[in-house]
Amino acid sequence: MxxxxxxxxxxxxxxxxxxxxxxxxxxxxxxxxxxxxxxxxxxxxxxxxxxxxxxxxxxxxxxxxxxxxxxxxxxxxxxxxxxxxxxxxxxDVSTLAEVMVVGYGTIQKSDFTGASSTIRTDYAKDNKVISVSEALQGRIAGVQIMNNTGQPGSGMTFNIRGMTSITGSSQPLIVIDGQPIESGLGATKAGIGMDGGTDIPPADPLASLNPDDIESIEILKDASSTAIYGSRGANGVVLITTRSGKEGRDKITYSNRFDVSYLPKQLPMLSSRDYMNYRNEAALNDGLDSVYVARQLDSISQVTNVNWQDQIYHAAVSQQHQLTFSGKDDKSSYFITANYSRNNAILKNADFTRYGLRVNLSRNVTNKLSIGVRSYLSLADRNFGQESNWTGILGSNVVLGALSFNPLQQPYDPNGDIDETYVNNPALITKLVKDRTQMRTIIANVDVVYKINKNLSYTLRGGVNDLYSLREIYYPTGTFIGDSAPGGSGSRADNANSNVLVDNLLTYNKDFARKHRLNAVVVYSYQKWQNKSSSNTSQNFPSNAMSYYNLQSATSPGRMYTGTNNRALSSLLGRASYSYDNRYTVMLTGRYDGASRLAEGNQWQLFPSVGLAWNVSNEKFFQNNLKFLSLVKLRASYGLSGNENVAIGATRAKYGINYSVIGTDIVPGYVVEDFANPDLIWEKTQQYNVGTDLGLLEDRLTLSVDLYKKRTTDLLINLGLPGSASYSNYYTNLGEVTNRGIDIEAAFDAYHRGEAHLTLGANFSMVRNKVVDIGSAEVLYGRGYFAGGGVLLSQPVHVAKPGLPISTFWGYQTDGIYQNQEQIDTDPGLANDNTRSLVRPGDVKWVDQNGDGQINDSDKTAIGNPSPDFSFGFNANFTYKRFSLGVSLFGSYGNELINLTRWVVGINNTTANYNLLQSAWNGRWHGEGTSNELPRATTNPTRLNQRVPDWLVEDASFLRLQNVSFGYIFHLPQGVMVRSVRTFISGTNLFTWTGYSGYDPNVNAFGNLPLNSGVDLGTLPQARTFSAGIEVDF
The missing domain is CATH 2.60.40.1120 (Carboxypeptidase-like, regulatory domain)
Structure with missing residues (x-):
């Protein structure tokens, strides 16, 4: 025009x-x-x-x-x-929503019969966001994202519509520009433990991506949407589309962001005086002499009062820079961007650095042939602070160390050097323990599209996803691990993972006879994966100076462990969508998958789905009577999706190396490690979905509501055989899990006059998870957590049990505190208990569930549930002329955390001279009537006889002000090389309203392990961050 x-x-x-x-x-x-x-x-x-x-x-x-x-x-x-x-x-939201991305193509939104959510990532550029996962928090109904740790680049728990697996992962499939990527990788093993390896929380598979490269994200939730991905669609699908060049002039853009992050709050611990009083009271309660005399309370407390949290936390400064070249004409488009970011954690000497290069190109070679290339290279370097809970060793957790070290202990000796008198001195761990992982990620695909005619096209897609990681660790002397060697412990491990994809697509689109529209795609897909790994741990070094750079100098060199795994997936799939008169739509989808993981006879499975939609608002009777409703669309769908995510070789017996001593020689041999099960079949998830899309006030207000039921059967479960068995693992199919819920999303164009515009968005979701059956097992237990240092807790605190949600907390119900000896003598719950004589006033009163007069394992019961009753999010965006303001909040209600940090520093137990939470000291029993919640102080090292009390489970409901951002655009006069400058400031994780006593209510220490959810065990919280940056358009 x-x-x-x-x-x-x-x-x-x-x-x-x-x-x-x-x-x-x-x-x-x-x-x-x-x-x-x-x-x-x-x-x-x-x-x-x-x-x-x-x-x-x-x-x-x-x-x-x-x-x-x-x-x-x-x-x-x-x-x-x-x-x-x-x-x-x-x-124009209505225009952009006309066409939406679905599996293996696009479709008009009016013809879509499933349940999905679309999010554009423009708003995230002002936020402190390292990973796409963080950008999605609180934005989409039915999607729960929790932080496994506050360290940058670490993994996040990502669930769509509840947990479907008990011992496997519930993480969704990630698809980037049409290519499924490897998103379920575990950690790179290194260190001590079985097979020479221990885990740290896995890196976030999306952390290697630059969020600014992403154009939009589509979340596919129901089986009508995900069945096209067959055996990998049971947990939902995340479709990510990266940016392309835009119409208009060639464009060069430079942007940066600088952040300052710090710990939102410290946990109040005992001062030196209160700590000495605590030690004295514990000793007197047990009939012992005081540890400190009165004059020491004054003299020592005036000189020594160390806050160990100050030794490990600091204000962290981070930065990000990006340079982008882009453009598009009628023949070609290009989007080339290079980025650098260094994100420092609030935990000292922990950081995540990323270099990225993206090249997206397309070219119309002829009027029928076009070629597109999308490629990305990321080099990342992650220094991990030792707060990991995955190691299983309490001493390696520096966050717990800072809480448990008492205020009388000193981090440095009189010469200013780190004091190695105390094993696992947190100052030593943060400064001298080295745990570095270097990662290389390549994601590249090529699309060759040939238009056979105006309705039919053929696409050949080839893709490569390559991930390599190298992890190196060194624990010096002065640490629990380093001294157990002795002489230090060093490890080196690498993982090389690659997958190759070839897709052949035939796509057909046609409108005919004015009222009929047909969209269809047929695909043959082949994908192959390979994994190679190796690891070595050596011990007893002559010096700590060389760290992990000189493993050959160890006098106790370790053995090399290596492994190679291969698997493949071959698929034939198709989808057809037919719409009549923009009123009635039917969508049929089917995928026939063959997986090499399963045994012959069980490798192939069909995953079908059907979806129906009725656009009621296009009916004449509706248009003439309900004009205030601009859209009423009803949807219903049913489909089957699957999961074949078992260990490679699970259908066959697995042999492992074993060493025996014969005379003076160490002789290697092979033993069967994993029991074969050739009868393994696919885990299957059926999902029913009914929903409606509403538009009011000419679509200024839109509302989407979905009700669903997911039923997962033939669960793939690793029974984890006991140590007395000849095998360590046995995979089988047993049991059933259901998820029922509701998702609601709303958007409101609240105000739009002149150059002022206000938009609001909200979402609400509720899901009820239940274990229906687990076969003859009756109950499955989660893992134990840590051992050593007098705080043993090797027993599991989670169960999967019919009638209860996955990962229900399992422990002992309490009924207050014994106030006097009479209550002990008359308690029928202790009538037949042989430990009755050891019980004292001030001890916990346990509930005898079965009424047998004694407290034992039979009295364990459900004491909590990590799943929320409901979760929600809210966002608002206001623009006026060149000014913009954005606000987002999210939260959940009814979710619980088991605060195992309190097991270590909140049980009123002076084991290993540990410090105590101030709340545990203030709320303790110290005489009849003083408390009916927390027990007395004691020197008893058995930690409540290893009974996990219900009061360790806390309500972790929260509302978080996640982000507030301000932006302003400056336009410069003609003749200046710089055309515009956009500036912004923002704050992230600004405030959290919660009753939870720990650092952060939105944590999940054990990642995507469904049977170990909702644990806080010295977990690093999310930082509070303030950011500022500019974007310059040349």
Missing amino acids: ALRVSGEISAGILQDKIEIQGTISSTDGDVLPGVAILVKGTTDNGTITDNDGRFKIKVERDAVLAVSYVGFAKQEVRVNNRAQIDIVMEP
């Missing part, structure tokens, strides 16, 4: 007009060329913006400008006698 200012203007009229100029840009700061500007009420007085988004026009002083551009919402702007008018245009 080309509009020209009329050249025939009378002199009289000209005197009443003024010349105005300005720049028109999008909300993300991009200038917009070719925008049409027309004086309202005229047909010949207008202009268009140039390649720099600038315009000039002569108008009357009180004129109104009508501004329009394809893909953006129309605006009317009153001149009000202004000479300079800069306009910010917002995307």
Whole structure:
């Protein structure tokens, strides 16, 4: 469209007009060329913006400008006698939503019969976001994302519509630009433990991606949407589309961001005086002499009062830089970006550094043939602070160490050197323990598209996803692990994972006879994976100086462990969507998968689905009677998806190396480690979904509601045989799990007048998970947690049991505290208990569940549930001229955490001279009637006889002000090389309203292990971050 200012203007009229100029840009700061500007009420007085988004026009002083551009919402702007008018245009949501990304193609949103959510990532650029996972928190109904740790680059628990597996992962399939990537990788093993390896929490598979490279994310939730991915769709699918060049001039953009992060709060611990009083009281309660005399309470507390949390935390400064080149014409498009980020953790000497390069190119070779290339290279370096709970060794957890070290202990000796008198001195661990993982990620695919005719096209897609990680660790002397060697312990391990994909697609799209529309795709897909790994741990080094750089100097060299795994997936799949008169739609999907993981006879499975939709608002009877409703669409779907995610070789017996001593020789041999099960079949998830999409006030208010039921059968379960058995693992199919829930999403264009625009968004989700059956096993237990240092807790605290949710907390119910000896003597729960004589006033009163007069394992019961009753999110975005403001909140209600940090520093037990939480000291029993919640102080090292009390389970409901951001766009005059500058400031994790006593209520220490959910065990919390940055458009 080309509009020209009329050249025939009378002199009289000209005197009443003024010349105005300005720049028109999008909300993300991009200038917009070719925008049409027309004086309202005229047909010949207008202009268009140039390649720099600038315009000039002569108008009357009180004129109104009508501004329009394809893909953006129309605006009317009153001149009000202004000479300079800069306009910010917002995307037309209704236009953008017309076509949506689905598996193996796109489809008109009006024809979609399933349940999905779309999110554009523009808002995330102002936030402190390292991974795409973080950007999604609280944004989408039915999606629960929890932090496994606050360390940058670490993994996140990512569930869509509940947990479907008991011993496997519930993480969704990640698809980037049509290519499924490897997202279920565990940690790179290194260190001590079985097979020479221990785990740290796995890195986030999305942390290698640059969030600014992403155009949009589509979350597929129901089986009608995910069945096209067959055996990998049971946990939902995340479709990520990266950016491409945009129409208009070539563009160069530089952006940066600088962050300052710090610990939101410290946990109050005992001061030196209170600690000494605590030790004295514990000794007196047990009939012992005081540990400290009165004069020591004054003299020592005045000199020594160390806050160990100050020794491990600091204010962390981070930065990110990015340079982008992009452009598009009628033949080609390109998007090339290079980025660098260094994100320092609030835990000292922990950080995540990433270098990234993306090259997205497309070219129309002829009018029938086009080629597209999307490639990404990431080099990441992660220094992991020793707060990991996955090691199984309490002493390696520096967060717990900072809480448990008492205030009388000193981090440094009189010479200013780290004091190695105390094993696992937190200052030593943060400074001298080295745990570094280097990662290389390559994601690349090529699409060759040939248009056979205007309706039919063929696509050949080839893709490679390569991940390599090298982990090196060194524990020096002075640490629990280093001294157990002795002489230090060093490890080196690597993992090389690659997968190759080849897809052949035939796509058909046709509208015919005005009322009929058909969209169909048929695909043959083949994907192959390979994993190679090795690890070595050596001990007893002559010096700590060389760390892990000189493993050969160890006098106790370790053996090398190596392994190779291969697997493949071959698939034939198709989808057909037929729509009649924009009112009735039916979608049929099917995928036939063959997986090499399973044994012959069970390798192939069909995964079908059907979806129906009725656009009621397009019916004549509706349009004539309910005009205030602009959209009413009803949806229903059913489908089957699967999971074959068992260990490679689970259908066959697995042999492992074993060493025996014969005489003076160590002789290697082979033993069977894993029992074969050739009868393993696919884990299957059936899902029913009914939903509605509503639009009111001409779609200013939209609402989507979905009800669903997921039923997972033939669960793939690793029974984990006891140590007395000849085998350590046995995979089998047994049991059933259900998830029922509701998802609600709403968006409201609340205010839009002139250049002011306010939009609101909200979401709500509720899911009920239940174990229906687990066969003859009756109950499955989670893992134990840690041992050593007098705080043994090797027993599991989670169960999967019919009638209860997965990962229900399992322990002992309490009934207060014994206030006097009479209560002990008359308690029927101790009538037959042989430990009754050891019970004292101030001890915990346990509930005898079965009434047999004694407290034992038979009295364990469900004491909590980590799953929330419901979760929710809210966001608001306001723009006025060149100013923008964004606010987001999210939270959950009814979720519980088992705070095992309190097991270590909250049980009123002086084991190993540990310090105590101030709340445990204030709430303790110290005489009849003083407390009926927490027990007395004691020197008893058995920690409540290894009974996990219900009061360790806490309500972790929370509401978090996740982000507030302010932005402003400066447009520079013509002739300046810089066209526009966008500046912003933001705050992340600004405030959390919660009753939880720990650092952070939104943590999940054990990641994507469904049977170990909801644990806080010295877990590093999310940092509070303030950011500032600029984006310069050349």
